[in-house]
Amino acid sequence: MHVRLRLDGRHPRRWHRDLVRRLGAAADTTVEVEFAASGPSALPGNAETLFTLERLIFGLPARAASAPLTASERAGLPAVTGRAPDLILDFAGDLAGNLAGNLAGNPDGAADPRTWHLRYDGQDGEAGLLASLLAGRAPWATVSEGGRAVASARLGTEMQGRVATAFDDGLAHTVTLILAALKDAPGAGPSGARPPAAPVPDLSPGALARRGGRMLAQSIVQRLYRLCFRAPHWRVGWRHLDGPGVVDLQGHPPSGWATLRDDGHRFYADPFPLAHGGTTWLFVEEFPHATQKGVISAVAMGRDGPVGTPRPVLEEAHHLSYPFVFARDGAIWMVPESSAAGTIDLYRATAFPEGWEKVATLVQGVVASDATLLEQEGRWWLFATVRDAPVGAPLGLGSYSDALHLWSAPDFRGPWTPHARNPVLIDIASARPAGAIVRRATGGLVRPVQDCTDGYGRALGLARIDRLDDGGFGQTVETVLRAGPEWPGSRLHTLNSGGGFEFIDGSARAPRLP
Known part of the structure; x- marks a missing residue:
């Protein structure tokens, strides 16, 4: 299988590089990366400021999956080869359905490749993931093809309420989900009702200032708690178990x-x-x-x-x-x-x-x-x-x-x-x-x-x-x-x-x- 990752050229990240590496390590799989000029699934403005605030206030570890690639790391990603892809992973979010026949490397007359889209709580890409986390949710990640879910996951984190680390955790296990989906039968997925799309987060300077104030107050309360407990x-x-147990x-x-x-x-x-x-x-x-x-x-x-x-x-x-x-x-x-x-x-x-x-x-x-x-x-x-x-x-x-x-x-x-x-x-x-x-x-x-x-x-x-x-x-x-x-x-x-x-x-x- 020949897989093409289509990324927003402004924001390639380490989780993309990890996915490329692991896809390339799979038997009978080759991979290439194409950069779009932009994409509707990009993070909203000031998201990076929010992550920086959280790390400073709560002493969180350095960015992991969401860290941007350096110029040399980006240059090391496999380029488009001219070979028609069997599958496109559209992380830029700018392809509709399976209409990808006009992409570079897909010769005239060749069948359109399969195209997978990534959504979190029904919203495209990383913007959807961030919106769900800011709404206080455990986000549902879905890989879909032509509107049909191929695989789904309800992602989690050990750092509940820490959006920066939860964002990284979600991206890291998005790689896990995609690799599972490529096995063709990743299982039925988690049960439960999917929540509606989270509202677009307000990351204006005023909203960030208010959120920063709340985070600072939380940090002080937590430190006081740990001083006391x-x-x-x-x-x-x-x-004593002398009758029905909890399971019964x-x-x-x-x-x-x-x-x-x-x-x-x-x-x-x-x-x-x-x-x-x-x-x-x-x-x-x-x-x-x-x-x-x-x-x-x-x-x-x-x-x-x-x-x-x-x-x-x-x-x-x-x-x-x-x-x-x-x-x-x-x-x-x-x-x-x-x-x-x-x-x-x-x-x-x-x-x-x-x-x-x-x-x-x-x-x-x-x-x-x-x-x-x-x-x-x-x-x-x-x-x-x-x-x-x-x-x-x-x-x-x-x-x-x-x-x-x-x-x-x-x-x-x-x-x-x-x-x-x-x-x-x-x-x-x-x-x-x-x-x-x-x-x-x-x-x-x-x-x-x-x-x-x-x-x-x-x-x-x-x-x-x-x-x-x-x-x-x-x-x-x-x-x-x-x-x-x-x-x-x-x-x-x-x-x-x-x-x-x-x-x-x-x-x-x-x-x-x-």
């Missing part, structure tokens, strides 16, 4: 939740229970604020709840969290999140619950979050969201939470094969795992998912798995649970059950002074 701070809720109730239990207490100098999150030897053990991420690095800890659960406090059982040089623990083949195994190392690793208990040894790296070279295993009909599946950026890359190169990848294997020890359609889903509202997959008594599988539309860990969704095979993946979100009277706070993030208990986690406040 340790943040972020999570807490684990638990209850499709909501919080009427009995409410008790809290796993902490000393305020550390938090506990990502609860995973395991019944072993007549005792239910709870594994959690323990995060001491002093070290800013997670370890895996465990505590026994008794009739009246936790017996003592969690104690560390597994620590590495890198951050660990989400201790997915399970029993199999007469042993206890754990797959903790180790995205900071760029691997998905398997550990085996040698002196349960304290002793663990790493026995295999299941997947390497990926920044994968919250790896969750499932055995289904004699085959193993691994779910995780993947950040499409190198280990240690700065913010602004794609979210950690919106692109779901699958792998499969004949055994949980591997070898693991990536799904041909990865990412099988791009959706900030339902991609990232939030606990072990639940088998309903009546049949079917329910996947707890993180709904990060309004920010990381804000809500917990319950998604019915409709399809899971080599051809694709599909799910339907049945309900979304949020913090509220039954679980005070602002976040709800994980759900697991086992050994007669059910667990969730969410936000808490940890005052720096008593």
